[in-house]
Structures are given as C-alpha cells and as structure tokens.
Amino acid sequence: MxxxxxxxxxxxxxxxxxxxxxxxxxxxxxxxxxxxxxxxxxxxxxxxxxxxxxxxxxxxxxxxxxxxxxxxxxxxxxxxxxxxxxxxxxxKMYSDDLREKAKIWSALDWYQTTIRSSAAGVSWHAFVAGNMGGKVSLELAKHYEERLKMSLDVLETLRLGDTFPFLNEREHPSIADLLVIEDIVNLVVLKGSPFREELSSLDQLLAERPRVRKWRDAVMRINKPLWDEIHGVLEMVAENASKKIDSESRRRRFDDVASMSRL
Amino acid sequence: MxxxxxxxxxxxxxxxxxxxxxxxxxxxxxxxxxxxxxxxxxxxxxxxxxxxxxxxxxxxxxxxxxxxxxxxxxxxxxxxxxxxxxxxxxxKMYSDDLREKAKIWSALDWYQTTIRSSAAGVSWHAFVAGNMGGKVSLELAKHYEERLKMSLDVLETLRLGDTFPFLNEREHPSIADLLVIEDIVNLVVLKGSPFREELSSLDQLLAERPRVRKWRDAVMRINKPLWDEIHGVLEMVAENASKKIDSESRRRRFDDVASMSRL
CATH class of the missing domain: 3.40.30.10 (Glutaredoxin)
Known part of the structure; x- marks a missing residue:
C-alpha cells in the first residue's frame, strides 16, 4: 500500500x-x-x-x-x-479463495442483466425520467416491472437459500449483497410515481417474497445507523414526491367538488 | 493445477x-x-x-x-x-496487474447494462421470442434499438480509441473484447426478423460507426478460421430465417397478383 x-x-x-x-x-x-x-x-x-x-x-x-x-x-x-x-x-465481504471470489463475481454479473436493468428500467420510466426533463411511460414501466418480478422470483427461489440469509448461501454478506440490495431498496421511489396505483410498490413486491425480505433486513442490520444515514435522503425524496401527488389529487378532488357545487 | x-x-x-x-x-x-x-x-x-x-x-x-x-x-x-x-x-487477454485487471472488469461491467441488455432486448423482441413460442413486438424492439444505438455511440466515441483498436486502448484484445463483440455480431439475427424493414440491420448500425467496425474486424482476425467455424451457425440461422421471409413475401405477392388476375 x-x-x-x-x-x-x-x-x-x-x-x-x-x-x-x-x-x-x-x-x-x-x-x-x-x-x-x-x-x-x-x-x-x-x-x-x-x-x-x-x-x-x-x-x-x-x-x-x-x-x-x-x-x-x-x-x-x-x-x-x-x-x-x-x-x-x-x-468477510470478499475472499482470498478463487472459487469463493468467482461466486461473488457471478452473483454480481447475474445481477447486472436482471435486478439492475429491470429495477433501473421501472424506476426510470415510472419516476426518474420525469425529474430529468424526460417523459414517464406507463407501458415501459409495466414492461420493466414484469422483468423485475421475474428477477426477484429467481432471487427468492434460487439465489437465496434457507440456511443463511445472504447470496451464495454465505453466512456473511459479500460486496454482491451490498450492491444488489441497493437497486431493490431504491424502488422506494415508486411511491412518488404518477403510476403508483398501477404499479406494485416496493412493499408489495417484498410481501410475496419472504426470503428477499429476510435478506434485506439482514443486510440493513449490519450497521443500522449508517444504513439509515445513507439511505435517508432517497426515502425523503420519495416521500416528498408522494405528498405532492397526494396534495395535487386532493386539490383536483376539491376542484371537482367545487365545480359540482356550482352546477 | x-x-x-x-x-x-x-x-x-x-x-x-x-x-x-x-x-x-x-x-x-x-x-x-x-x-x-x-x-x-x-x-x-x-x-x-x-x-x-x-x-x-x-x-x-x-x-x-x-x-x-x-x-x-x-x-x-x-x-x-x-x-x-x-x-x-x-x-495477453488478461493481466496480472490489479489496475489493468480492474479496467477489464470495468469494461465488462459497463457492457452488461448497456450493449448486452440493449442488444439482447432488440434481438429478443424482434426475432428470438418468436422462435421460443413467445411474441415479437415492434414497439419493444424499437425501444431497445434506441438504447442499443446510444450504447454503440458510447462504444464508438468513448470506449474505443484511435491508437489501438481494442477496449481500454489496449494493443491486444482482452476477455472483455471477446465478450462484448459477441452481442454485437449476434445482431445478424435481425436479418430474420419480421420487422427487418423497420429496424436497422447490423450492417447499418456499423456503417455509421467506423471505430466499432475496425474493432470488430480486428477481433475477428485474431483467429479467423476458428471465428468462422464458431460463428457460422448463427449466420446460417439468420440467413434461413431471412430466406423464409423472402419466400413468404414472394408467395404473398404471387397470391395478390393471382387474385388480382381473377378480378
């Protein structure tokens, strides 16, 4: 060094x-x-x-x-x-042993074309594109949501075991766990999507997948205060976007009632 | 060993x-x-x-x-x-030096969410889905084609240099070159797509990107007889699908003429 x-x-x-x-x-x-x-x-x-x-x-x-x-x-x-x-x-987040290392690489490579690309696709087309000067699209968000659900099913049934909560049936999380989980918890932004009624929320996606939930909780627990500190911002962005939608829809309802009362 | x-x-x-x-x-x-x-x-x-x-x-x-x-x-x-x-x-397809190695990993990781996911998306929705009992979709093929073009532009302008033809400005191809090129040359299957008129062909995609073309040729040349042997099958599948479309469209034209002549 x-x-x-x-x-x-x-x-x-x-x-x-x-x-x-x-x-x-x-x-x-x-x-x-x-x-x-x-x-x-x-x-x-x-x-x-x-x-x-x-x-x-x-x-x-x-x-x-x-x-x-x-x-x-x-x-x-x-x-x-x-x-x-x-x-x-x-x-214990990495290993000196080549086979152990290769298993971590494999989990990371698998994630790129499955969880990462589908979760990024749904977040982008349901929420982020709108914030970046582009257009959101329900059709594309739905397309990526379907792919995401398939990826999460593979995570639930094949990638996570029963004995230990982490990827590759490891007792301790690896750098793969740290990276893969980010794309999943980032789906909290769907709260702020104009299509939030049409798409599954993060909570709904996890509700049907107990191993994924258990794994997420275990990774979060490694260093809980640090996790909260780092992830708090995203939660706040999503919460603000969600409140904005709520207040807009309340205003629309109010306008509807007001115009009805004038009829 | x-x-x-x-x-x-x-x-x-x-x-x-x-x-x-x-x-x-x-x-x-x-x-x-x-x-x-x-x-x-x-x-x-x-x-x-x-x-x-x-x-x-x-x-x-x-x-x-x-x-x-x-x-x-x-x-x-x-x-x-x-x-x-x-x-x-x-x-010389890999390196013992950690920084050199990390550059190869980085090129491979970049490829997964760009070239790989977009090329696989366009191939699947334009051709492969139909062969696997699913449905092709022009709309989704077009969506992934847009993403593919952006990825190819990054490859052309940022990932390939002028001095040496290979990724990371290497004088010799690495395992990254071998993997990334596959997803590009596999686009030959677009020949056999029912949407081949609506989508860019592999030749058209390469025509506007001289560095990508030069790079493809350089990788192919490493061991030309072996390249042809391994890639011949795909070329044949595409060619057969393309001929099938030609003959179907000829038959349709013939049917049209025949029914016209009966009018």
Whole structure:
C-alpha cells in the first residue's frame, strides 16, 4: 500500500460503494457529486472521468494529478477488495479463495442483466425520467416491472437459500449483497410515481417474497445507523414526491367538488 | 493445477467463452447444450447447474461428482483467466496487474447494462421470442434499438480509441473484447426478423460507426478460421430465417397478383 504517495478519492452518488467504504473503513476520501446539478457531466468531472459516470474512483498523486480512474460500482468494489485484502477480509465481504471470489463475481454479473436493468428500467420510466426533463411511460414501466418480478422470483427461489440469509448461501454478506440490495431498496421511489396505483410498490413486491425480505433486513442490520444515514435522503425524496401527488389529487378532488357545487 | 484430479467441462451455447478457450487452448472439455431442445432446463442439467443457465463451468471429480459450478460468461472468463494465469497471460487477454485487471472488469461491467441488455432486448423482441413460442413486438424492439444505438455511440466515441483498436486502448484484445463483440455480431439475427424493414440491420448500425467496425474486424482476425467455424451457425440461422421471409413475401405477392388476375 502506498497511501502516503497517493490519495484515493471517490466521486459517488451510488450508495453501495459509500456504504462499503464506511463499514469497512477504507482509506478513501468520499466526494459527493450532485447529479441534479449535472456535476457528473461538467468539465472538471469529465476531465477526471471522461465517461461522466458515478461512482468514479480516482487515484491521485498529491499534486492533484490523476493516475488511475475506475468507473462501474461493481468493478470498484472488486478492485478495492483486492487492493486492501487485509482490511476487507476481516469484514468477510470478499475472499482470498478463487472459487469463493468467482461466486461473488457471478452473483454480481447475474445481477447486472436482471435486478439492475429491470429495477433501473421501472424506476426510470415510472419516476426518474420525469425529474430529468424526460417523459414517464406507463407501458415501459409495466414492461420493466414484469422483468423485475421475474428477477426477484429467481432471487427468492434460487439465489437465496434457507440456511443463511445472504447470496451464495454465505453466512456473511459479500460486496454482491451490498450492491444488489441497493437497486431493490431504491424502488422506494415508486411511491412518488404518477403510476403508483398501477404499479406494485416496493412493499408489495417484498410481501410475496419472504426470503428477499429476510435478506434485506439482514443486510440493513449490519450497521443500522449508517444504513439509515445513507439511505435517508432517497426515502425523503420519495416521500416528498408522494405528498405532492397526494396534495395535487386532493386539490383536483376539491376542484371537482367545487365545480359540482356550482352546477 | 490439479487437472489430473478434476476435469473441467463447459456446458455452453455462448460463443465468447468457447472462442476464448480454443484460442488460448485451455484444458477445458466443451459440451454442447441444445437450447432449442431446452436441454438447459432438463433434469440432468439442472442437477449440475440449478440456475439453468448456459454457459456453465463445472469442475468434476473423476467419478462424475460435481465440486464447483460457475455460471455467467463474464465470471467464467475472469475465473479461468485467474486459474490459468500462465496460459492466459501469454495470450495477453488478461493481466496480472490489479489496475489493468480492474479496467477489464470495468469494461465488462459497463457492457452488461448497456450493449448486452440493449442488444439482447432488440434481438429478443424482434426475432428470438418468436422462435421460443413467445411474441415479437415492434414497439419493444424499437425501444431497445434506441438504447442499443446510444450504447454503440458510447462504444464508438468513448470506449474505443484511435491508437489501438481494442477496449481500454489496449494493443491486444482482452476477455472483455471477446465478450462484448459477441452481442454485437449476434445482431445478424435481425436479418430474420419480421420487422427487418423497420429496424436497422447490423450492417447499418456499423456503417455509421467506423471505430466499432475496425474493432470488430480486428477481433475477428485474431483467429479467423476458428471465428468462422464458431460463428457460422448463427449466420446460417439468420440467413434461413431471412430466406423464409423472402419466400413468404414472394408467395404473398404471387397470391395478390393471382387474385388480382381473377378480378
């Protein structure tokens, strides 16, 4: 480790990576990137990471010269787990054994084209697109919801066992658990969707899937105060969007009643 | 290496993994799984790999007892690259250096939610669903085609450089190149889609993207006879589906003319 010569800084918005660094206490400096201000597409950020993706891990020399940049949450989690084996193996979130490691890689790879792409699809088309200047679409949200339900069923029936609550039937969560769970708990934003009546809520999705629920609770419990601190913002965004819809629909009902009374 | 005690067998249908083993000449026995006969969902296959996914890598004791199973192309490629470092590093398709490795992981992770999920989406909804007893959908094929075009644009402008043709500006292809290219060349099946007039063909998608074309040609050239041998089947399937559509549309035209002449 040559941490005296380099400083690691993480420019993030995804929770899993931050959560991991803070649980494991890695020597990483976290810098927040404001997506709603499009900081990830700004000139200074693109100079560091031309892909404009968050999170990005940057290894800098002390004079601010960037020596190495890495994007993709999954690659960053793997890289840091291998860079700091002694710190991470104490947490049991990774392994030195190649077969154990490969099982973690496999769970991460499986997640990308199943849970991640379907959950991102439904969140985007049901809620996020509207906040980013685009259009929400019930038809596409429904399409991705169908895919998501299938992915959650595979998680429930094949990926999570009965003996231990974590992925790959591990007794302790791995970096795969930390990443996969993010896309699921992020579905709380569906509360704020204009289609919230037509789509399943996060609670409804979990109600029918007891192993997924048990697994989510177990991952949350690892470091509960930190979990709440990091995930509180999203909950708040969803709650505010939901209240806005409630008050709009109350106003519409009031207008309807008012115009009825004038008839 | 303890290959005298275990035999590695790969049950595959994906080309990238097979292509890699044969180029690099890994001590792996390849077994073909017939997807159209649903062999991947059959009892004997599920006993080995409960996920019913191909490819699957199985490490067996000599008496046929399975000791270790791994699914997901990307995880299998990483696992074998680390299991046989001396063989693979000679081919330069992987690296011993953690930063180099992490860049390859990052390219693979990026691909999963971009090229892979969009190319699989357009192929499925434009062609494959119809062959698997489901329904094709022009609307969904178009949706995924839009996503695919964006992913290909990122590949063209940000992921491929000018100096060297391969991903991460490498002089030699890595396992990432081998996997990412598969999903692109597989788009040849669009020839056989009932919507082939409404969607861009593989040739059209590549026509506007010279770096992607140059990269595809460079990967194909690594071992041209082997490439043709492995990819010939897909080309044939697409060609046959395309001919079927041609002959159906000729028959329809003939029927139209015949019924016109009877008027």
């Amino acid at each position: 040559h941490c005296t010569r380099i400083s690691l800084s993480l420019r993030h918005s995804r929770n899993a990576t931050v959560y991991m660094y803070r649980i494991v206490n890695l020597p990483v400096k976290i810098e927040l990137v404001k997506l709603h201000k499009r900081e990830h597409k700004s000139e200074p950020f693109l100079r560091v990471n031309k892909f404009g993706q968050v999170p990005a891990l940057c290894v800098e020399r002390q004079k601010g010269q960037v020596k190495f940049v890495l994007s993709e949450s999954s690659a960053i989690l793997k890289y840091l787990s291998e860079k700091y084996p002694s710190i991470v193996s104490e947490s | 303890h290959c005298t005690r275990i035999s590695l067998s790969l049950r595959h249908s994906r080309n990238a993994t097979v292509y890699m083993y044969r180029i690099v000449n890994l001590p792996v026995k390849i077994e073909l799984v017939k997807l159209h006969k649903r062999e991947h969902k059959s009892e004997p296959f599920l006993r080995v790999n409960k996920f019913g996914q191909v490819p699957a890598l199985c490490v067996e004791r000599q008496k046929g007892q399975v000791k270790f199973v791994l699914s997901e192309s990307s995880a299998i490629l990483k696992y074998l690259s680390e299991k046989y470092p001396s063989i693979v590093s000679e081919s």
